[in-house]
Amino acid sequence: MKEIAIAGAGPMGLLLAIRLKQLGYENITLVDARAGTYTRPGILNASIFEELTQLIGLPVDFSDSYHLKDVERSLYKIAESLNIKIMKANFTGFEGKALRVEDEHHDIHILPCDLAIDATGSRRALVNEINRLFPDAFSVQPIADPSHKKHLMAYVKVEEKTDSDPPSTPAPYGFDFMVQKLEELRAMGWKGFVEPGFYALPLAKNKTCFYVEIPENLDASQHEKWLKTVVAFHTGKDNFDYTLLPASRKYGSKPRFLTFIVDPHQVNEAFFQHAQFPCVIPVGDAQIEPDYRIGIGIKSGAYRIKCLLDAMVLEKDQEFHIDFEKYQKELAAAMQMHAAALSKFYQEKQRSYEHYANLLSIYETVIASASMSKQKELQPSFAELIQAYAQSLYDAGNNALESILTSSGDIPLDKHGLIADEKKLEDAIARLIDAYKYAQGDLYTMASLKLNEIAHLYEKLADVFIQRGAYGSSLKCYEKANMIIEKILKDRAESVLIKYKHTQTLHKASRYEDMYDMACQTLSEIKNIGMDPEEKKKFTYKLELNKALALLHILHIRKDLEERDYYEDECNKAIKHVKSSPYLKDKHLLQLTKLLGEIPIESMCNILKDGDKSDLAADKSKRR
Structure with missing residues (x-):
């Protein structure tokens, strides 16, 4: 048994x-x-x-x-x-x-x-x-993890029915009143800018059971004030009143105001x-x-x-x-x-970033029409609200990004070899960019690191596209990576590295005029960038080499090129820079020699010295 x-x-x-x-x-x-x-x-x-x-x-x-x-x-x-x-x-x-x-x-x-x-x-x-x-x-x-764990239940008698649903618009009773009540709640210890959860359950004989979220450390002496303020916020009525129910005849300890934890x-x-x-x-x-x-x-x-x-x-x-x-x-x-x-x-x-954007607009409206003393009073809350907005943007963008990336953390491709969920990915990045613009402190650092990570993911994907011969897709990835690095993060040194890779890919794609323009633009920018001197010399050499290669291709292909003398002169300068560089490699010289051999010798008289010209001519006749 x-x-x-x-x-x-x-x-x-x-x-x-x-x-x-x-x-x-x-x-x-x-x-x-x-x-x-x-x-x-x-x-x-x-x-x-x-x-x-x-x-x-x-x-x-x-x-x-x-x-x-x-x-x-x-x-x-x-x-x-x-x-x-x-x-x-x-x-x-x-x-x-x-x-x-x-x-x-x-x-x-x-x-x-x-x-x-x-x-x-x-x-x-x-x-x-x-x-x-x-x-x-x-x-x-x-x-x-509930955002607020402590709750108050109030069992009281009211003369008028109280609607538990929040207003259909942010403040049908006026922005000033809404901000005032929210600030009163924050003064009693409420954290953040999402209004306390509030439920009113009307019962018989005008009795109502209220459930409302409260701050963790709200003193019992403030429970009644808290309830009235929350009701006012939700209903727009500042004259809410109730009657405490008498003690139970049968149960002396019957609760009327009761706090409890929801976790x-x-x-x-x-x-x-x-x-x-x-x-x-x-x-x-x-x-x-x-x-x-x-x-x-x-x-x-x-x-x-x-x-x-x-x-x-x-x-x-x-x-x-x-x-x-x-x-x-x-x-x-x-x-x-x-x-x-x-x-x-x-x-x-959880409130979306749209909630905080809307609330920011409300606070801006109230502050704009407020007295100087009121403006000063609201500024700390406004600054905190901006950070809450930035956090909501970051969370939205990061959560969306995590749902898109592959299990290995890469940007996914669909069966056609294109970026999957590209619109969703762009929206996630836009949220993170906005977060970066508004954020401060640790959140600013987090957003910066996340955007830098995304830029490198685009670079990694660009390499994948290059291996597949999809140069157009690769160039788009470099453009997206550079937009984040240069335009948003203002990292000009890192931007130079991406533009160099971009130039290399333009070469592979036979887009020589774009390659020339990109090399010239980057050479102009690198002069004013704080980089290690040795690294700067190395990248200047690489960019001059790309510039020379681009010009030689253009001169070879465009027989009817206008301003040919200008292009030949620019090519001459680039080749001289390359040949005088300590970083010159045999394979680079061979590239130049091969291209020069394909251009009519008479058109190159202004580009090379006599010795160079005869050597290249000899090399050209050997190859013939």
Whole structure:
């Protein structure tokens, strides 16, 4: 005969105990010091009650307010009607294959059990105790990172219905009022420029349940002021008032203003087994926490309990076993769905750069018409808002870029050998460029490094196109790389290196006039660039060589070239520079010699000295 102990008599602990009893399990004990005393006013969707009723086959009653406490009270009554053993006590530890619990009179009880269920919610009492005894037996990790984790629930009476939806336009009640209220919230500790999340749930008898995000360190004395300011921001009404509900006649400690943390974590392991301890299985919020704003906590928890029950097999004499392989498989899918819903919700809550751009415009409008003292007062916020805008641009651009690049971090090509998602890539780069223009400090450095990285990716892709003989595509890549390096980052030294590669590719593409223009432009620029003197001489030589090669090709191809004397003179200067350079290589001289041999000797009289001319003529006749 096996015993089951469930620590925690909230919705999931009660639901599991009821379903176990209905399936024939008799030896069940529920342990919770607050069992039977339920005051949490969290609001639930009516469908929750309907689904629970269908699941257990018994009516889960609710008042006209659909409170969380209604679920707990109704399930508690059902558990009592099924004669489930319930102890008002707190779990304090393990005693071998038993739970040690302490009741309201501080008496200690030992509850032998083969299966111990942790339904203690975010406290994870059993999970944490197992981890204390067996470090890392259960690994608990965050699912996502909510931007604001602390929340306030206010249960009050109002005379007028309050709309929980934010305004359809940024400020239908005027920009001045909007900025004023946002600044008041920031003065109370609110970080950033995204308004606090706000939900108003009207109930019966003019009662309303407000849920609102609050700053991490907001003092309890400011809760009422905070609520009024948030309501004013969302509704445009500065005269919002409410009446505190009187203390409950039945429950003296019934909360009216309650703060709580929303920071969903999950337990990665489905269970813990040890020969000297009961099998420990977390369920409900102890297994994976919800976010009340998407309303999946009870539904998801109930489904995961069903996964556990489906894997349990009751045998004679109250023996049972659990098919852990089956349970883990079904549980993993349910946990993944829960986590995905949370991640999607938090992603959708993140404001885009358009939000900050719009808010910047609003602040600019307000500042422009404000008094000098008001302008001075708003300047720090305006400067911070610019940085928030830059950060949102960087995040948008970087996230888009990461979704485009290949697993090796390269710019992807499609089946036709063209850049895949080119428009999306250009949009991502545009966001990063804008971020760079607005950013300061570390963000400025990050944006600069990211843009430099993109420029080098374009250079790398240009090399790929050159190997394929796709010189046109290669030249476009160099143009994009240089636009980032020269026009945005203002790195003229790095720009010279890219332009040199660009010139080389123009040579391969037989675009000699463009090659000449690029070489001349870069030679002009390199004179005024702060580079290592030796490096500058080396690149000047390479550019003069490219200039000479370009001119020789032009003279050879363009027989009817206007201003031929000018081009011959420029070619002569370039060749002289190359021949006098200590960097001259035999292969470069051979290139020049070959091209000179293809140009009529009579046209070269102004280009070479007599000795050079006769040597080249001899070389030309040999080749003939």
